[in-house]
Amino acid sequence: MKEEAHEIEKPAKLPAGLCLALSDELQALALIHRREASDTLLDYLRDAGFPQNMSLKLVSDDARTGAELLGGAILDLSSPLSPGESDELAADYAAIYLNHGYQASPYESVWLTEEHLTQQEPMFQVRQQYRTYGLAVPDWRIIPDDHISFQLEFISRVLALKPDPPINVAAEFMDQHLLRWVGEFGARISVRCATPFYAGAALLTAAYCDTLRDILAAALGTARPAPEEIEKRDKESGEAEPRIPLVYIPGTEPSW
Numbered sequence: 014m015k016e017e018a019h020e021i022e023k024p025a026k027l028p029a030g031l032c033l034a035l036s037d038e039l040q041a042l043a044l045i046h047r048r049e050a051s052d053t054l055l056d057y058l059r060d061a062g063f064p065q066n067m068s069l070k071l072v073s074d075d076a077r078t079g080a081e082l083l084g085g086a087i088l089d090l091s092s093p094l095s096p097g098e099s100d101e102l103a104a105d106y107a108a109i110y111l112n113h114g115y116q117a118s119p120y121e122s123v124w125l126t127e128e129h130l131t132q133q134e135p136m137f138q139v140r141q142q143y144r145t146y147g148l149a150v151p152d153w154r155i156i157p158d159d160h161i162s163f164q165l166e167f168i169s170r171v172l173a174l175k176p177d178p179p180i181n182v183a184a185e186f187m188d189q190h191l192l193r194w195v196g197e198f199g200a201r202i203s204v205r206c207a208t209p210f211y212a213g214a215a216l217l218t219a220a221y222c223d224t225l226r227d228i229l230a231a232a233l234g235t236a237r238p239a240p241e242e243i244e245k246r247d248k249e250s251g252e253a254e255p256r257i258p259l260v261y262i263p264g265t266e267p268s269w
Contacts, residue, residue, distance in 0.1 A: 027180060027232050032172045034068035035225065037061075039169035042221065045214045046110070046119060047162035050102040052093045059087055064217060069224055075199070076220035082213025090210070105208045109215075117201035121159035124194035135159045139190055143167060161198070161218070164191045168225075184229040188243050192226060195219045 027035075041063050048054055064080045071080065090098055108114030118124065122133035132153075140158040143149060148170065150158050168191070171183045199219030203212045230237050238246075 026177060027228070029176075031068060032178050032180075036169045036173040038063070038067050038069065038221070039165050039172070042214070042218050043162040043165035043169065046165065046218070047156070047160070049106045050094075050210060055087060055090060055092065055094070059092075063087075067221075069221060069228070071217075071220050071224050073220050073224070075216050076224065079199075079203070079213045079216030079218075079220055082209040083217050084213070086208065086210035086213060101208055102210060105206050105211045109202060109206060109211060115202060115205040117198050117205065119161045119198070120157060121161075121164070121190055121194055122157070124197070132157050135190065139164065139167070139186075142186060146170065159190070161191070161195065165218070165222075180229050180232055184226060184233060187222060187226050187229075188238055189247060191222055193240075193243065195222055 041058065041061060044054060044057070064084050067080075071077065094102070109117065110119050118129075118131070120131050121135040121139070122131050123129050125135050126133040136153070136157050136159040138159075140149075140153070143158065143163075146167075148167065150156065150160075150163055156163070164186075168183050168186060171186070172178050172180070196219045199215040199217075202215035206212050206215070226237060
């Protein structure tokens with residue numbers, strides 16, 4: 014992709030080490046929501062001490078419950094998984110991410126459009142945001158761009174940009190997209206799914222994103238916008254964000 018000359022407003026800052034830690038934690042959450050629970054994924058989470066060793070301190074009841082459920086499940090599940098455990102996790106994964114069995118879609122379009130269908134305007138909006146930063150999903154026909162895992166991945170990539178991550182971009186993206194629906198997604202999944210692993214992951218993800226947005230607001234020195242303001246912004250044409258090259262972070266997940 015050709016890079017264009019531009020001037021970039023100097024962004025507000027968070028400590029570099031904290032940004033990278035937050036990026037890693039968002040990557041872990043993205044993996045949980047994108048890939049069916051497997052021995053490989055569970056070993057990765059155990060080795061990382063996730064979610065017990067998170068840098069972001071979560072204090073809400075939902076956060077504590079989510080972390081306890083997810084952390085307990087990761088430690089309690091057999092290594093390797095037993096056939097029964099594997100089947101139960103696979104059924105839960107399918108009901109959440111594949112067949113809409115719990116009526117709590119992982120796609121933004123379903124939550125934010127009147128028809129409650131996939132691949133609607135929110136998908137194109139996030140796609141444009143990804144493209145601005147040189148990213149694209151592997152195949153939107155299989156997993157559309159507005160899937161929860163891609164949104165978490167995008168925020169992770171923004172926070173990992175060097176030398177100064179544009180945290181205003183992460184904050185605005187969360188306001189316009191993920192935070193408008195992830196709370197309800199987490200609440201529904203937590204009471205409808207069958208396994209502590211996915212109940213905990215859903216609650217923890219929603220609480221993590223809410224707390225992260227508070228951290229970004231403090232760093233930016235601006236209050237979080239009210240829902241009415243966000244709705245107004247959604248109806249207005251936004252200007253394209255500056256094109257900033259991303260640096261690929263080696264890890265368990267290939268680049269987009």
